[in-house]
Amino acid sequence: MKRPGQDFKKGPKDRKSRGPSLFHEEELHARGISPVAGVDEAGRGPLAGPVLAAAVILPKGFELNGLDDSKKLNHQQREQLYEQLTGNTDVLYAIAQGSSEEIGQLNILRATHLAMQRALMGLQEKGYPAAHALIDGLPVKGLHVEQTALVGGDGISLSIAAASILAKVTRDRIMEDLDREHPQYGFARHRGYATADHLAMLREHGPCTHHRLGFAPVDQPTFGF
Numbered sequence: 001m002k003r004p005g006q007d008f009k010k011g012p013k014d015r016k017s018r019g020p021s022l023f024h025e026e027e028l029h030a031r032g033i034s035p036v037a038g039v040d041e042a043g044r045g046p047l048a049g050p051v052l053a054a055a056v057i058l059p060k061g062f063e064l065n066g067l068d069d070s071k072k073l074n075h076q077q078r079e080q081l082y083e084q085l086t087g088n089t090d091v092l093y094a095i096a097q098g099s100s101e102e103i104g105q106l107n108i109l110r111a112t113h114l115a116m117q118r119a120l121m122g123l124q125e126k127g128y129p130a131a132h133a134l135i136d137g138l139p140v141k142g143l144h145v146e147q148t149a150l151v152g153g154d155g156i157s158l159s160i161a162a163a164s165i166l167a168k169v170t171r172d173r174i175m176e177d178l179d180r181e182h183p184q185y186g187f188a189r190h191r192g193y194a195t196a197d198h199l200a201m202l203r204e205h206g207p208c209t210h211h212r213l214g215f216a217p218v219d220q221p222t223f224g225f
Helices: 023-030 075-086 100-106 108-125 158-181 196-205
Strands: 036-042 051-057 092-098 132-136 146-150
Touching (some): 036 108
Parallel strands (some): 132 146
């Protein structure tokens, strides 16, 4: 059995070009390791709002037309896939977050890893503990299950791609809620990212409780907060 954090070989060079598949999930299943959860995050880069993570266990042989890395899809496509995934009772998932306060206290990487761990624990609490996690990106410290890190995993693994959709759509909806709470920042438009519009609103109003203190440019002294 591969050690936690050890990468699989990607196999044929054109696998990624064909889009995500169940190749890595099925390889683990063939070795008697099941269930396998795909794990991904959304929201590491913004200046405001939480970081989200999702853990998803897909049924064997799962197919869903258009399922891919959330970054390759538009808003409407992500919303449609979200509804199809969450409406399928054979798809097991949990979604968790690291708050803006935790990001400030821990740093964004550790808060992201915390959200991933919480998502996997969420599956366990629902009665579906994962035997192995496929992680998008680099290995995650502190997970309670063995893992395989796949760089660009949301474009390789269907489980990770599904997790990327659930995390992204959930975070977008949270930012829409925050927009109604703090309409002066335009969170629904930029989702908390450092757009020119967002920076202008920061200069005018200063940060709110959902901004990530410690992030540049939120803490830029030139803003005079």
